[in-house]
Amino acid sequence: MTDPDVSRLLEILPVYAKQGRPALIPVLQKAQEIYGYVSQPAAAAISRALRIPLAEVYGVIEFYSLLYSQPVGKTLIHVCNDPACAVAGADGVFKRMTKTLEFHLDQDSPTREITVERAPCLGLCEHAPALLIQSPHHVIDGAYEDLVSGTSSRHRTKIGGTVSILTANCGKGHPASLEEYQQNGGYLAIQKALQVQPEAVIQEVKTSGLVGRGGAAFPTGIKWEGCAREPEYPHYLVCNADEAEPGTFKDRVIMEDDPHRILEGILIAAYAIGAEKGYMYIRGEYVYPYQVMKTALDEARKAYLIGEHILGTDFSFELELRRGAGAYICGEETALFESIEGKRGFPRVKPPFPTRKGLFGKPTVINNVETLCNIPVIIQHGAAAYRQMGTEKSPGTKLFCLSGDINQPGLYEIPFGMTLREMIFQLAGGIRNQGSFQSALVGGAAGAFASANQLDAPLSFEGLRSFNLPLGSGVITVFDDSRSMPDILLRLAHFFKEESCGKCYPCQMGTQRQLEIMERMAENRLLPGDTERLSDLAATMTDASLCGLGQTASSAISSAMRLFPHLFKIMEG
Amino acid sequence: MTEIISLTIDSIPVSVPSGFTILKAAETVGIQIPTICFHEACTSNALCRICVVEVEGARTLIPACVAQVSEGMIVQTHSDRVQRARRTILEMLSSTVDLTDSPEILAMMNDYHADPERFPESNPREFDLLDDNPMYVRDYSKCILCWRCVQVCAEDAQYTHAINFSQRGFDTRIDTFYHITLPETTCVFCGQCVAVCPTGALKPKRQWLLETGYSPIEIMSLTRSKRNGNKSRIQPERKLP
Ligand SMILES: Cc1cc2nc3c(=O)[nH]c(=O)nc-3n(C[C@H](O)[C@H](O)[C@H](O)COP(=O)(O)O)c2cc1C
Ligand code: SF4
Ligand code: SF4
Ligand code: FES
Numbered sequence: 001m002t003d004p005d006v007s008r009l010l011e012i013l014p015v016y017a018k019q020g021r022p023a024l025i026p027v028l029q030k031a032q033e034i035y036g037y038v039s040q041p042a043a044a045a046i047s048r049a050l051r052i053p054l055a056e057v058y059g060v061i062e063f064y065s066l067l068y069s070q071p072v073g074k075t076l077i078h079v080c081n082d083p084a085c086a087v088a089g090a091d092g093v094f095k096r097m098t099k100t101l102e103f104h105l106d107q108d109s110p111t112r113e114i115t116v117e118r119a120p121c122l123g124l125c126e127h128a129p130a131l132l133i134q135s136p137h138h139v140i141d142g143a144y145e146d147l148v149s150g151t152s153s154r155h156r157t158k159i160g161g162t163v164s165i166l167t168a169n170c171g172k173g174h175p176a177s178l179e180e181y182q183q184n185g186g187y188l189a190i191q192k193a194l195q196v197q198p199e200a201v202i203q204e205v206k207t208s209g210l211v212g213r214g215g216a217a218f219p220t221g222i223k224w225e226g227c228a229r230e231p232e233y234p235h236y237l238v239c240n241a242d243e244a245e246p247g248t249f250k251d252r253v254i255m256e257d258d259p260h261r262i263l264e265g266i267l268i269a270a271y272a273i274g275a276e277k278g279y280m281y282i283r284g285e286y287v288y289p290y291q292v293m294k295t296a297l298d299e300a301r302k303a304y305l306i307g308e309h310i311l312g313t314d315f316s317f318e319l320e321l322r323r324g325a326g327a328y329i330c331g332e333e334t335a336l337f338e339s340i341e342g343k344r345g346f347p348r349v350k351p352p353f354p355t356r357k358g359l360f361g362k363p364t365v366i367n368n369v370e371t372l373c374n375i376p377v378i379i380q381h382g383a384a385a386y387r388q389m390g391t392e393k394s395p396g397t398k399l400f401c402l403s404g405d406i407n408q409p410g411l412y413e414i415p416f417g418m419t420l421r422e423m424i425f426q427l428a429g430g431i432r433n434q435g436s437f438q439s440a441l442v443g444g445a446a447g448a449f450a451s452a453n454q455l456d457a458p459l460s461f462e463g464l465r466s467f468n469l470p471l472g473s474g475v476i477t478v479f480d481d482s483r484s485m486p487d488i489l490l491r492l493a494h495f496f497k498e499e500s501c502g503k504c505y506p507c508q509m510g511t512q513r514q515l516e517i518m519e520r521m522a523e524n525r526l527l528p529g530d531t532e533r534l535s536d537l538a539a540t541m542t543d544a545s546l547c548g549l550g551q552t553a554s555s556a557i558s559s560a561m562r563l564f565p566h567l568f569k570i571m572e573g
Numbered sequence: 574m575t576e577i578i579s580l581t582i583d584s585i586p587v588s589v590p591s592g593f594t595i596l597k598a599a600e601t602v603g604i605q606i607p608t609i610c611f612h613e614a615c616t617s618n619a620l621c622r623i624c625v626v627e628v629e630g631a632r633t634l635i636p637a638c639v640a641q642v643s644e645g646m647i648v649q650t651h652s653d654r655v656q657r658a659r660r661t662i663l664e665m666l667s668s669t670v671d672l673t674d675s676p677e678i679l680a681m682m683n684d685y686h687a688d689p690e691r692f693p694e695s696n697p698r699e700f701d702l703l704d705d706n707p708m709y710v711r712d713y714s715k716c717i718l719c720w721r722c723v724q725v726c727a728e729d730a731q732y733t734h735a736i737n738f739s740q741r742g743f744d745t746r747i748d749t750f751y752h753i754t755l756p757e758t759t760c761v762f763c764g765q766c767v768a769v770c771p772t773g774a775l776k777p778k779r780q781w782l783l784e785t786g787y788s789p790i791e792i793m794s795l796t797r798s799k800r801n802g803n804k805s806r807i808q809p810e811r812k813l814p
Binding site: 040043044053054057058059062063327344349497498499500501505506508509510511513516520533536537539540542545551 | 617639739742743745
């Protein structure tokens with residue numbers, strides 16, 4: 001096999017070279033777009049131009065699952081492998097696709113036109129089973145006629161719930177343009193914010209009681225204040241749109257349907273913390289949402305909402321869109337910074353926290369997409385009005401991603417406080433095909449299973465906690481009683497093994513050992529002592545891992561051990 | 574003037590200057606906290622987690638090698654929770670890595686009653702021995718991924734940047750640019766990586782030849798075939814599942 005000549009890459013390299021190391025992942029993505037993979041000569045040319053050591057360029061390519069150091073098919077098909085798609089028949093799709101092509105995964109040849117891969121959750125759970133096709137020419141030869149309809153349009157996501165505040169412009173089948181967003185009151189909040197001091201904006205957000213929607217539930221106002229008070233500049237604002245928690249698709253829907261709401265939230269946050277530069281890090285698999293955000297950003301720039309002297313004031317702000325490259329861990333805030341900086345996505349040791357030393361070592365606020373979407377609401381209507389919704393301890397509304405064995409999978413917006421039962425059986429239409437409820441995975445892969453006894457748990461931070469369930473990023477994946485729990489647990493264990501960055505020992509080895517035991521369980525051949533092994537692994541990962549990934553990698557499995565102990569018993573004879 | 578911080582470690586009152594790590598503070602009163610990845614000369618990444626201790630009020634265990642002391646802190650260095658984590662980490666290591674050349678870790682396993690056979694039917698990390706230069710051999714089956722070699726080769730000392738990582742997670746390996754041989758890299762054979770490697774994964778060639786105990790002629794032929802063998806076997810592992 002001959003490596004491609006790199007002349008096309010050399011032409012564009014000078015543009016990236018000026019930005020130095022932070023341009024590494026974008027330029028690797030560009031090289032891959034041109035050649036289909038990053039060849040050794042291409043990597044060497046990039047190393048020279050950006051002045052990054054060869055071994056480090058290679059280390060970065062190797063870290064991200066969407067960057068390839070060897071040739072792959074011109075058309076790449078990612079077939080989701082995680083629970084919501086599994087219950088919708090993803091395995092069948094995968095088998096069908098690989099059989100049609102008459103190859104198996106272990107026989108891939110560099111000349112092959114199509115590569116089919118099993119992928120982690122693609123964030124399309126409400127449309128399960130999901131595929132992502134990456135192809136330069138958007139055609140798949142006749143091979144899959146029976147699987148792929150040929151139209152590239154997707155069914156609309158069901159937008160449900162009892163209120164539509166964050167989702168006011170969602171579900172229309174197209175992204176809300178700047179004009180539409182403004183017609184519905186958009187960009188009034190930034191005007192209001194710019195008329196007061198940043199401290200006043202922060203105070204309003206603090207009073208609102210808003211806490212982060214990315215999973216960690218940290219009070220947003222306090223985070224902003226911490227950063228705003230740091231004497232060192234520049235300050236950065238980062239919007240975390242790396243959504244990759246299995247079962248989560250809320251941020252994707254907002255990006256696709258109402259991109260300006262996110263931009264307005266980003267602008268207000270940036271003004272409040274004194275940032276003139278921001279990044280939005282969008283998951284690599286989210287190709288379409290990235291395009292929508294890009295278009296919206298251009299619109300906003302033309303309307304003087306982004307750039308110098310926004311709306312004629314002294315406030316200036318630039319936003320750079322970044323695409324992830326296939327690593328769940330890059331949703332973790334410090335790993336995300338490393339990734340923007342052009343490195344492997346290894347989480348950093350905390351403290352120092354991002355508000356003191358974040359992106360490029362500077363004071364940084366990082367917020368989830370949904371968190372930022374709450375900001376215009378709070379500023380426009382005031383914290384007091386905002387607190388009218390939800391519960392005392394969990395004010396506001398929340399987006400829930402419902403998928404799995406329910407009649408109406410989709411995105412549901414509710415004020416905090418409704419019960420899990422009402423959500424599943426009233427709003428989402430109950431269990432599909434007249435099945436009965438077995439369990440729901442609440443909070444995503446990093447969450448916990450709820451059994452029928454926990455259906456009365458109120459959907460609020462404090463309500464779920466009292467039922468030993470995490471809210472996480474708002475995921476509810478429902479399984480009917482025909483589903484094999486060992487199979488679901490195996491998929492979760494596999495997810496964490498694949499996505500562990502490998503930095504710290506408990507998670508690097510613990511996720512592998514956990515997977516091996518789950519494999520045994522799925523094959524009905526648990527060994528004596530396996531439950532004790534699992535408990536020790538869980539305790540060690542939860543207690544001693546460096547970051548949230550390892551700390552939650554056994555959470556769902558541990559909850560299953562509590563709820564369904566019989567599954568973990570060794571079969572006699 | 575540095576501030577003096579007072580804390581309690583295993584019920585012993587300790588006073589140390591601010592900025593001290595828990596590890597250093599414990600040493601001042603003769604309490605030994607085990608470490609694996611920590612090395613005075615290298616950036617601390619707190620990745621092995623063997624040094625974790627229990628700090629009152631903290632949700633998780635805390636790595637003593639990087640966590641700084643604070644006023645009134647109450648630290649337990651050998652509580653049940655701590656011992657369970659340390660023992661399990663050691664048991665996982667022993668099921669993953671060839672520890673025959675790591676006497677310190679083996680001693681630690683003894684101290685913590687870690688069972689080397691705790692995880693049956695588990696995949697070890699196994700790689701072919703790499704013998705591609707006259708100075709040292711690389712046996713990554715013995716590598717515990719402490720990162721020291723990568724760091725001394727980079728900003729911690731040498732700025733040669735010859736090695737980094739391939740893959741991620743459990744399958745991570747210390748590697749060169751597209752698996753090229755060391756002489757093809759920027760490596761200057763300073764030997765710093767060999768000096769900091771705690772496990773015998775990096776070993777001077779001379780020592781390795783002596784240990785293998787073959788006659789010089791046998792060694793010559795063995796090395797040659799190994800070298801050829803490696804060429805084909807260290808082809809990049811596929812990234813697909
Ligand atoms: C493994 C891991 C993955 C994460 N993924 C995401 C993500 O995809 N999106 C997100 O907003 N936060 C994610 N987080 C949480 C972030 O680290 C961070 O807490 C969050 O972005 C802060 O924003 P918020 O305060 O608005 O929630 C993840 C955390 C961990 C440990
Ligand atoms: S917990 Fe897992 S993902 Fe996080 S640093 Fe450790 S190995 Fe990496
Ligand atoms: S080769 Fe040695 S120094 Fe390098 S990471 Fe492995 S054990 Fe550590
Ligand atoms: S010695 Fe502290 S984490 Fe390794």
